[in-house]
Amino acid sequence: MEMAYAQAVALKRRQLWLGLLLLAVLVLLSGHVAEISFSKLYQQIGGFSSYIDRIFHLENGRPVISDPAEWFWGWKKWLALMGETLLMAYLGTLLGATAAFVLCFLASQNLTKSKGVVFFTRRLLEFCRTVPELVFALIFVVAFSLGPLPGILALAIHTAGALGKLFAEVVENIDMKPVDGVVATGGNWFHKIRFAVLPQVASNFASYALLRFEINVRGASVLGFVGAGGIGQTLLEVIRKFYYADVSALLVMIIATVMIIDAVTERIRHKLIGLEAKS
Amino acid sequence: MSDLTVNPLATSDLAPRELLRRRYASHFKPFYQDNLMAIFIGLLAVAVFVFGIYKLEMTFARLWGGLGELGKIVVLMLPPNPESWAMTKVYLYAVLETLAIALLGTLSAALAAFPLGFFGCSQHHLQQVDSIYGETQF
Numbered sequence: 001m002e003m004a005y006a007q008a009v010a011l012k013r014r015q016l017w018l019g020l021l022l023l024a025v026l027v028l029l030s031g032h033v034a035e036i037s038f039s040k041l042y043q044q045i046g047g048f049s050s051y052i053d054r055i056f057h058l059e060n061g062r063p064v065i066s067d068p069a070e071w072f073w074g075w076k077k078w079l080a081l082m083g084e085t086l087l088m089a090y091l092g093t094l095l096g097a098t099a100a101f102v103l104c105f106l107a108s109q110n111l112t113k114s115k116g117v118v119f120f121t122r123r124l125l126e127f128c129r130t131v132p133e134l135v136f137a138l139i140f141v142v143a144f145s146l147g148p149l150p151g152i153l154a155l156a157i158h159t160a161g162a163l164g165k166l167f168a169e170v171v172e173n174i175d176m177k178p179v180d181g182v183v184a185t186g187g188n189w190f191h192k193i194r195f196a197v198l199p200q201v202a203s204n205f206a207s208y209a210l211l212r213f214e215i216n217v218r219g220a221s222v223l224g225f226v227g228a229g230g231i232g233q234t235l236l237e238v239i240r241k242f243y244y245a246d247v248s249a250l251l252v253m254i255i256a257t258v259m260i261i262d263a264v265t266e267r268i269r270h271k272l273i274g275l276e277a278k279s
Numbered sequence: 280m281s282d283l284t285v286n287p288l289a290t291s292d293l294a295p296r297e298l299l300r301r302r303y304a305s306h307f308k309p310f311y312q313d314n315l316m317a318i319f320i321g322l323l324a325v326a327v328f329v330f331g332i333y334k335l336e337m338t339f340a341r342l343w344g345g346l347g348e349l350g351k352i353v354v355l356m357l358p359p360n361p362e363s364w365a366m367t368k369v370y371l372y373a374v375l376e377t378l379a380i381a382l383l384g385t386l387s388a389a390l391a392a393f394p395l396g397f398f399g400c401s402q403h404h405l406q407q408v409d410s411i412y413g414e415t416q417f
Contacts, residue, residue: 026382030378031379090328091331091335094324142352144342147335148335149342152337
């Protein structure tokens, strides 16, 4: 007995060391491939901190806090751009969530009997969410020309893929008894969804959609980097043109907006989750 | 539901539907009575959506024209063709580099987050830990 215990412990220990060794090898390999050099990191870290220092100083050399009006000189324009970004995130989330809502029932094994449909829908959702939204945006900018439209479509497709999977998981975890009840009274597929499934999943769906909106606000603020609208384009411009104080002003604006959105949606989501627990 | 042996639908003078309507009044009232807030939020959501479409110039013509362009691009993209073995190697190495960045980024972030996790944990939980394991010192 003791022997067996000692053996089991030894085996575990050997596995742990082997795992750590493998990790170390992978890290070294990655460091080589990614050209990591600590001496370079040490030399250049000063450049990074001096950049941070510079973006918090105005052109006249004083810290930005000393003159907020000068710091946020373009606040009207920037606020409009931030609004555009939020609107992009909203439209993308709503369009994507609608598509995900339609597709999630087809991707759920407990509601769709045809294995082929489930398989195909799942692969479609997978494709939509594995391609990063920035890549979609890049391609769409070529097709739809510059502006918010390609950004919205990119967000919508990515959102459809990500939310479709989450929605389908929620649907697969429902209690099937109400569904059986609706089927027993002669309800069709639509009735099944409306009266048996939807009441069980609605609050969860809304919660996930809000979470996605949060993520999409962040996503939308960098979509402008590839010309797909929003505040990102201006941010890239001021970084490239070395308008230091503007960089920090825009960053502060984006971070503040994201924090507010996060706080608000988190509160709503907690309420929604509470709703589900009660019902 | 006192007498289960007699079907009330069979003994009542009222039409079955009317009887059901009376027994389960709460299920038959117009749906908007309970959901005024939900309807308001829904209308607001649609209004913002329409405003967004107008503001961000999502016209049907642009969508349709863009889809045509997109079709052309996709046709040009297929089938995947890296041109030569040399280019294939470049792309494969780029994939490797991506994986390396992901591994190092995740690992270093995890190492940095490990101590932060303890500091970020709320006092309430720390006290629970204390009550089980004695005083914790950070």
